Amino acid sequence: MAIEQHLVDELRKRRQIALDLGGKDKIAKRHEKGLMTARDRLDALFTKGSFQEFAMHAAHRATLFGLMGKVLPADGVVTGVGEVDGRPVAAFSQDFTTAGGSLGNMHAEKICESIDYAIKHGMPVISFNDSGGARIQEGIGSLSGYGKVFFKNVEASGVVPQITIIAGPCAGGAAYSPALTDFQIMVNKQATMFICGPEVIKAATGEVVTMEEVGSAAANASVSGNVHFVASDDAHAVALAKKLLSFLPSNNIMDPPHHLGVPLDYTKDTGMDELVPADGKQPIDVQQVIKRLVDDGDFFEVQMDWAKNLVIGFARIQGIVVGIVANQPMFKAGTLDIDASDKGARFIRFCNIFNIPLVTLVDTGGFLPGKAQERGGIIRHGAKMLFAYASTTVPKITVIMRKSYGGAYIAMCSKELGADAVFAWPTAEIAVMGAEGASNILYKGELDKITDPEAKAKRRAELLAEYREKFSNPYQAAGIGSVTDVIEPSETRAVVARALRNTLTKREVRPPKKHGNIPL
Numbered sequence: 001m002a003i004e005q006h007l008v009d010e011l012r013k014r015r016q017i018a019l020d021l022g023g024k025d026k027i028a029k030r031h032e033k034g035l036m037t038a039r040d041r042l043d044a045l046f047t048k049g050s051f052q053e054f055a056m057h058a059a060h061r062a063t064l065f066g067l068m069g070k071v072l073p074a075d076g077v078v079t080g081v082g083e084v085d086g087r088p089v090a091a092f093s094q095d096f097t098t099a100g101g102s103l104g105n106m107h108a109e110k111i112c113e114s115i116d117y118a119i120k121h122g123m124p125v126i127s128f129n130d131s132g133g134a135r136i137q138e139g140i141g142s143l144s145g146y147g148k149v150f151f152k153n154v155e156a157s158g159v160v161p162q163i164t165i166i167a168g169p170c171a172g173g174a175a176y177s178p179a180l181t182d183f184q185i186m187v188n189k190q191a192t193m194f195i196c197g198p199e200v201i202k203a204a205t206g207e208v209v210t211m212e213e214v215g216s217a218a219a220n221a222s223v224s225g226n227v228h229f230v231a232s233d234d235a236h237a238v239a240l241a242k243k244l245l246s247f248l249p250s251n252n253i254m255d256p257p258h259h260l261g262v263p264l265d266y267t268k269d270t271g272m273d274e275l276v277p278a279d280g281k282q283p284i285d286v287q288q289v290i291k292r293l294v295d296d297g298d299f300f301e302v303q304m305d306w307a308k309n310l311v312i313g314f315a316r317i318q319g320i321v322v323g324i325v326a327n328q329p330m331f332k333a334g335t336l337d338i339d340a341s342d343k344g345a346r347f348i349r350f351c352n353i354f355n356i357p358l359v360t361l362v363d364t365g366g367f368l369p370g371k372a373q374e375r376g377g378i379i380r381h382g383a384k385m386l387f388a389y390a391s392t393t394v395p396k397i398t399v400i401m402r403k404s405y406g407g408a409y410i411a412m413c414s415k416e417l418g419a420d421a422v423f424a425w426p427t428a429e430i431a432v433m434g435a436e437g438a439s440n441i442l443y444k445g446e447l448d449k450i451t452d453p454e455a456k457a458k459r460r461a462e463l464l465a466e467y468r469e470k471f472s473n474p475y476q477a478a479g480i481g482s483v484t485d486v487i488e489p490s491e492t493r494a495v496v497a498r499a500l501r502n503t504l505t506k507r508e509v510r511p512p513k514k515h516g517n518i519p520l
């Protein structure tokens with residue numbers, strides 16, 4: 001007794017059609033160019049043998065769309081579930097060798113099925129986008145397909161992490177699916193993403209622009225902030241996605257993968273003290289502070305090329321996964337501007353969804369002054385930071401290193417916005433405004449009366465010192481409970497780790513509502 005051979009042959013033949021994608025020639029051409037195929041990418045992502053494909057034998061609705069006789073293997077998208085570092089992950093990968101990876105109705109339904117699977121079983125979704133966009137022959141069927149994919153992206157948002165790898169063209173409305181996901185990784189040189197490319201812009205407005213300016217990985221990562229990571233090639237993109245996953249839970253009801261087995265280490269790190277320049281005007285490089293604060297100096301920075309005045313990213317602190325939000329005084333004096341506020345607020349909200357505690361490092365002169373900022377809506381954008389911090393219920397630990405003035409003091413996760421603990425270094429300057437500005441207002445009357453320039457300068461210096469002592473120090477804040485404790489920089493890692501362990505069981509319930517109305 002054995003299965004009839006012709007049945008096995010038929011299965012193998014059908015399987016081979018799907019495995020060969022758009023044909024062996026097209027695959028060979030891609031390989032010659034150093035490009036991966038849709039299947040190569042999934043092979044790179046998943047543990048060998050773990051991939052279960054969905055709907056490999058799917059066929060486009062040929063008769064409906066006048067494509068009779070044309071076979072589109074797997075309808076141009078490979079979908080399924082596999083294992084990444086021991087955890088199940090759903091994925092879809094567009095196949096450029098089949099009708100340019102264009103999206104028709106069945107193609108869209110397969111994508112939706114993989115997202116649905118992820119929602120239902122609580123696992124991340126990773127996608128590889130490589131497509132000529134809406135499949136022209138399917139007309140409204142393609143547009144309808146895109147609409148369904150966008151709907152699914154939104155339904156999955158906040159339930160499971162969604163990571164998009166933009167590996168080839170991603171043009172027009174198609175770019176909105178990646179934009180609706182949590183993180184976008186774009187492959188340098190081989191990928192492009194734009195709503196209107198150079199030709200359309202020229203035809204519509206007469207403006208001459210290059211693809212590099214509007215659609216490249218560099219433009220998307222460093223100018224518009226659409227993209228979170230730039231990869232050097234497909235393999236690097238997969239490595240970045242895996243690294244990102246290593247910090248994330250599989251869904252919104254799980255905790256992130258903390259490593260809690262190790263007992264706390266309270267050793268002081270004197271190297272942190274050395275990072276603080278004696279001259280208060282010399283900026284601290286917050287990247288160095290983060291390196292010392294996190295386990296093995298392993299900080300996975302997000303959006304490193306955009307709004308560099310605010311640094312965000314993932315790490316572990318004595319085993320606990322955290323999202324770090326830090327002012328970077330090396331850029332724009334660490335001020336909060338429109339882009340930094342957008343960058344920070346979205347990251348804070350992501351961490352909240354996936355139960356990732358937040359560690360905020362503060363050294364900022366405030367919101368960036370300027371006409372462009374005011375007219376660009378810094379009030380609306382800056383409010384996102386306040387809204388994001390105030391509405392998050394994950395553990396929130398704040399360290400005020402130096403400057404923390406005015407509205408930015410509140411915005412950078414103050415006690416008042418719900419921080420569970422706020423620690424300040426002795427160098428912290430917490431005040432309504434900086435000493436120079438404040439003394440011009442407070443002591444103007446007295447100084448105006450002094451005519452001798454030398455005597456005036458001397459008195460001014462005395463008043464500045466007096467201001468700092470009285471109104472711009474961590475002890476005034478600690479005195480009213482806005483600062484939990486004043487600590488030496490060398491104690492930071494141990495104190496933050498302890499605070500994180502003490503707050504991991506946090507439960508905070510807010511009044512029920514559909515959702516808040518964050519300023520957008």
Ligand code: HXC
Nearest residue numbers: 099100102131132133134135136137146169171172173174
């Ligand atoms: C059907 C398509 C296609 C499409 C490409 N192909 N795009 N088929 N619908 N949208 C097919 C080509 O006919 C060709 O088939 C194969 O894919 C490879 O395409 P080439 O042009 O030969 O490849 P290349 O030179 O690398 O150029 C890639 C490209 C170009 C830049 C993506 O194909 C292109 O510009 N395509 C159209 C892009 C576009 O305008 N799409 C609509 C965007 S609007 P053969 O059989 O020869 O191999 C949109 C709306 C979405 O997507 C709205 C959502 C709300």
